[in-house]
Amino acid sequence: MRSIKTKIIPIHQTFVKIKGEPEELDYKAICLFAATGFFWDDSTYWKHKKVLRPGTINDIDEDGYLLSSKPWFNWSYEPKDQSFDASLQQYKELFEQIINEQIGNQQAISPLSGGLDSRSQAVALHNLGKQVTSYSYSFQGGYKEHQISQQIAKACKFDFQAFEIPSSYLWDKIDELAEINQCYSEFTHPRQMAVLEDFKHMQGIFSLGHWGDVLFDKGGDEGIQDKDLVSYIHKKVIKKGGIELAQQLWKSWELEGDFDAYLKDTTQSLLNRIDIQNTSAKVRAFKSMYWAPRWTSINLSVFEAAHPITLPYYDNRMCQLICEIPEEHLADRQLQIEYIKRNNPEVANITWQDQKPFNLMNFHKNKAPYNLPYRITDKLKRVLQEKAGRKFIQRNWELQFLGKKNEKQLESYLFDEDFKGFIDTSVVKELYHNFQTRDPVYYSHPVSMLLTLSVWNRRNLE
Template sequence: MKKITTPIIPVQAYLVKNDNAKGIDYKAICLFAATGFFWEKDDYWKNQNVLAPASFHQLNDTGKLTSSEPYFNWHYQPDHNRKFNDVLEKFTHLFETIIAEQIGNQQAILPISGGLDSRSQAVALKHLGKEVTSYSYSFSGGYSESGIAKRIAKACNFKFQEFFIPKGYLWDVIEDLAEINGCYSEFTHPRQMAVLPEFNKMKGVFSLGHWGDVLFDKGASENYTEEDLVPLVVKKVVKKGGLEFANALWNSWGLEGDFQDYLESRIQELLNQIDIDHIGAKMRAFKSQFWAPRWTSVNLSIFEKAHPISVPYYDNRMCEFICKVPEKYLADRRLQIAYIQKRNPAVAKITWEDQRPFNLNNYQYNKIPYNLPFKVSRKLKAGVNKIQQKKYIQRNWELQFLGKDNEKQLQTYLFENDLKNFIPEKVTKNFYKKFQEKDSVNYSHPVSMLLTLSVWNKKFNHEG
């Protein structure tokens, strides 16, 4: 017998056998096509399932699951009499304890963005006296995302590297990426693949800030009711063009019923598993239980290919802590902001990317008339760029799909890779044509999913 304990938010998916079903799970793939991630226990294959998070599992000698017992359920039991400063003190101690334990005596490798999750980690690592190598990405030909990160690193006295993600890098690494993430995520998002050789030159443990923005913000507006949750989840998880693409696959494969009905029924089924009355807390729990393990965690394996990883916001103790914090202290990133202001006032004064040009001390002024000069300046700059026909790269897929060389590579995977044996060629041609001629932004996701499914079909589909 083999025993497996899955974390509350797993870093990886634990696949087990299901001998009661065989063949490709087309319904699961339709959900994947619409949202970019597999749902709950779903897999490409009916005879493989993923172990539930936060549970004790027993497997027999053949790898088949024999029993599961949850040891944690997401809940919302806050003490509304607790003062904010008491909660802040508790968070400070817990956060820094987790990071100290995860890094130990090793050097930390810290990706820094202009947001709050990695900034909070930077502050903690600085306070703990850890040696840190930090870095940030920018798109070649795009907005420099590293400017704010560089200032944070300097304020903390960290070593810093700026990486530029080159155009068309995907085609040199796509086969390796498929092996690393198993085609459980579309390929245009994990830009860390472009700098994996640089990661290999570093030393230490990655300290990754994934999921902090979900745990430390309001789960949903106070105006939502229980009846609003299914439409809200649909709005949150379905990508642009995703519903249309999934419908096309569903119909081309002759699946019974209607895809949107299936999508909404699956969402309702998962929401019913969460025994929380508070709408915001329930939405946060839904994301953490069903979204984080199958979406956010998938590409952590790329970092792990170079060095061990640590994810402080994934720690079981952090999840348990969140369940006891009043929503008003989590909303609007209040705890993280107060932590940074308290521990490192210099870092708090650095621009917050989402609130440019304001920082953590004055972001409340990001409204008219206070932000008018910045808005005017940005519009003028955009106008100049348009006149000069200068186009900034803003999205991952633009680096991979636009331009003659990229188009040639993409077309090879879509039309010369036996994808038609899995997905009818008329579906592929239809969505690629819409991407090229109608709306590249709206149809970039379907094309990216077609690319992912093409590689999976070539490498892993033993029925093809």
């Protein structure tokens, strides 16, 4: 027998077998996966195969069967009666301590974006005097995000490399990506896969900022009632077109009951496990327990295929700290913003991508009339680009699914002969037709999930 203690937010999935469960597909779990892009709780493709839950101590026998599981950590909300400056000092000290421990004397590889998580890490790495190789990427034909990142790198004196995510890279990478993530996430989100070989030529270990945007922001809208939490969670985690795909799969597989009721009951059951009265903190805990380890963590494996990874916001101590900080200090990214402003004003004065063209010092002006000149100019640029026949790219699926070359590759998976035995062809045809003719943005998720299920099916038949 062996014992495994899982982290509060696990980086890896640990699979175990469950005695007494049939060795057959868990179609209901797959429907939830189809709707949201991640498997819920401890579920997998199979009824007899589960994933160890976060923050638990588990006993497993020599054959891989789970004998017992009990929690060692429960999310809570026990805020200290303290000032904002006291909360900021706690965050600063722990954040820098964790990064210092994780990186040590090694070189850090730091992805930079126009947002706050990677920017806060850049400030910490710079203040700690670490050697850093940084990079960023932009979509081919899209917003040049690397222009902001490069300014941050320059301010912090980091080496910097800009990458462009090209069209159609997915088809040469899809088998490798499926091997890396085991088809537990769809394939257009981890755009880093396009530059994996470039990563391998870098030196050092990754310092990644994932989940900072969830921990250091409000979990739910102010005033949300407990009775409304289920529908609120659904608005956050269900992808466009996800319900339609799940409902069609449920019907085609002739499952008992209906998907909407199953989704609602499952969500309420998971919420009931969280003993927190404050609804904002409860939503944050829900996301950290069920979304982070089953969605965010899955694609970390792409980075790990190149170099070891470190994640300061995944550290157990950071999660424990969050339970003690007042919600009013966490809301609206205040702690991260103030940390950057006080510790590196030059970085704070660089454009914040979500608040273009404003920065951390003046983003409160991102409203009329102050932002009208930028909004008008930006809209005009996009119109002129579209008129010139150059589509403005905002999402990776646009580069991987649109155009004749991509369509041919995509259809070879969607209409694969073996796939018909898993997903009814009529379901695939209808959703793909809607993607092509009605609303590609709305139906991009269903199509991407069908692609994922097709690849998984091929691998399962091998």
